[in-house]
Amino acid sequence: MKVLLDEDKCIGSGQCVMAAPEVFDQRDEDGIAFLLTDAVTDDEPARQAARICPALAIEVSDE
Template sequence: MKVILDQDKCVSSGQCVMAAPGVFDQRDDDGIAVLLDDSPAPADAEDVQHAAAVCPAVAIRIEQ
């Protein structure tokens, strides 16, 4: 699994951080999402897929 985050699309909602805190974080100054791990472990796959699904800006893409 490869995770791609488009920070230009991010609206700082924090949904990804709540769904997959080991994979996503937010910058302190503006809340834009930060990708901590672009190749998460298989155990995190469900959480990352959920994060992509709930992102209001559709800023997260997953490639297999």
């Protein structure tokens, strides 16, 4: 599975970090999320993060 994050859409809510801390983190200076990894084997936490992202900035693909 591949995770895509559009940092330009991110509003820094932190929902992704709480749902999938092994995949996402936030920058200290502005709270914008970034990927720790873009390839995941257990995709459910990343898919949950995509579902709850208020900015719709996350996609998970089967690639």
